[in-house]
Amino acid sequence: MPCAAQYGFCGHWYSRISARALALALGGWRTREPAYEALADGIRLLCLDNRLAPRTALPAERELAASLHLSRSTVAAAYRSLRETGHIASLRGSGSVTLPLQRRDPGRATAADGMIDLQQASPPAWPGLAGIMSEVAAGAASLVSRVGYDVLGSIELREAIAAHYARRGIPTTAAEVLVTTGAQSAIHLVASVLLGRGDRVVIETPTYPHAVDALRRSGARLVGVPVTVDHGWDLDRAEQAFARTLPVMAYLMPDFQNPTGRSMDAGERSAILAAAERAGSILVLDETTADLDIDRGPLPAGFAAADPAGVVRIGSLGKTVWGGLRVGWIRAEGDLVRRLVAARPAHDLGTPEFEQAVASALLTDFTAIAAQRSALLRAGRDAVTDALRTHLPSWRIPHAPGGVSLWIELDAPLSSALVMDVRSRGVLLSAGPRFSVDGGHDRHLRVPFTAPPDDMVRAAELLAESWRSVKAGAPVSLVEQFESVV
Structure with missing residues (x-):
């Protein structure tokens, strides 16, 4: 989120966002009356999605009113509503400042009982996981005899991961694998070692928002x-x-890209690899969704029969087995693995031994896991695709051959308003701009198909109800302008 400067108060630093930048981030916010509450909802969503960071000073009422062509009293009422719901506080000499949200993930809302939570695109645990855990626990004596502080990873798991790559046609040795506490940890570690402040990073847009967070935290300048x-x-x-x-x-993310679900064809892989080699750039390939095939067919080997030194792969079991199994890995050439190992103690002191042993057992029969995941995702995908095409025929519903979600094109740029409205009806989603690098995507919506089919159908029905309400409340000029373009 662009900001002009940073200031300090109460021992904290905060950023200031300009009226123009906030107006751009809000997009098509005015979708219902009264206008002040629609504006407050738009700012709430920016806070929920972490597109407006905690401790950000909002523009003065007069400045924002001028940018949005509103009366100052409307903006004042919106700020008052935000204060009442605990999203902002007014500080003498500092204006209105956003507050930290009271939950662990600032980009997610808390799901109450009975709500359909589609914010996290992750399927439920693989049914055989509990049995594997029980078997591993039976051998706990051998696990606790180890030191437990291993920043490289157990040799058993690294060999299992290497064999997993070999089955894909990518020859790999255990020395080329580093085990991490999930894929997000791997992204942070790679970014901290490879990047310095101001370094440029090419990244897809839309993309995985937590990767954007990790890269920006390392000081990178993103090129979408x-x-x-x-x-x-x-x-x-x-x-x-x-x-x-x-x-x-x-x-x-070359395979079942998050959120679009698109996979690179051979020509795209070849062109990207050649461009990176000419520029001397390292390709970091996030393959956390690569094994979630539904009906595409065998996974391609990748960018080359044997990865060149400039290709780094990141994987995990979070999407394929269970999000609570925090095991990921980095596949890279030996020298880079050694650099990563040297830097890792500043981040953490190794992946837990029990989780590593569970992961080793899972990878010995990964084919069965992938088959069950495919059937599960197919059921959810087919249910929500059919329901959305029935209830929302004006939306463009793509076919997803794999992955975890649909990247839907709406017939008006009202994704943010839709997410706020459908939340009140019991469905939690993330708006399109959440996945943007440079802004935009307010006419797109990510709909994961990882919930049970009945829930997916119900979510589609509630989205249809919400869409009718949101679109009816939107300014006629906004809808007509979009329809004239498409």
Whole structure:
């Protein structure tokens, strides 16, 4: 989120967002009356999605009123509503400042009983997981005899991961694998080792928002390359980005990209690899969704029969087995693995031994896990796709051959308003702009299909109800302007 400066109060630092930047971030916010409550809802969503960080000073009432073409009293009423719900506080000499949200993940709302939570695109645990855990627990004596502080990872698990890559046609040794506490930990570690402040990173847009957070925390300057459901990666933009900015690295999801669900074809893989090699950039491939095939067919080997030194792969069992099994890994050439190992103690002191032993057992029969995941995701995908096409025929509902979600194109740029409205009806989703690098995507909505089919159908029905309400309340000029473009 762009800001002009940073200030301090009560021992904390805070950023200030300009009226123009906030107006751009709000997008099509005015979807119902009274206007002050619609504006307050728009700012609430920015806070919930972490697009408006805690301790950010909002524009003065007069400035925001001028940018949004509102009366000052309307903005004052919106700020008052936000104070009443605990989203902002007014501080003498500092204006209105956003407050930290009282939950562990600032980008997610808490689901009450009976709500359908589709914010986290992750299926329920693989049914055989509890049995594997019990078997591993029976051998706990051998686990606790180990030191427990191993920043590289157990040799058993690293060999199992190497064999997993070999089955895909990517020869790998245990020395080329580092075990981490999940994929997010792997992204943070790679970014901290490879990047310095101001280094450029090519990244898809839309993309996985927590990767954006990790890269920006390392000081990276992000260069967005568009990827769409219909046309895949914009290769012209990608080649220009590599040639003109000479990025240190590129973070990409080549298989069942989150959120679009698109996979690179052979031509796209070849073009991206060639552009990265010419620029001297390291390709960091996030493959956490790569094994979630529904009806695409065998997973391609990747960017080369044997990865060159400039390719780093990140994987985990979070999407395929269970989000609560915090085991991930990095596959890279030996010298980089050693650099990562040297830097890791500043982040954590190793992946828990029990989880590593569970992961080792799971990878010995991964084919059965992948088959069950495929059947589960197919049921959810087919149920929500049919229901959305029935109840919302004006939306563009893509076919997803794998992955965990649909990237839907709405017939008006009202994703943020829709997410706020459907939340009141019992469905939790993330708006399209949550996945943006440079802003926009308010005419897109990510709908995961990881919940049971009955829940997916009900969610589609509630979305249809919400959409009618939101679109009816939107300014006629906003809807007509979009319809004239498409």
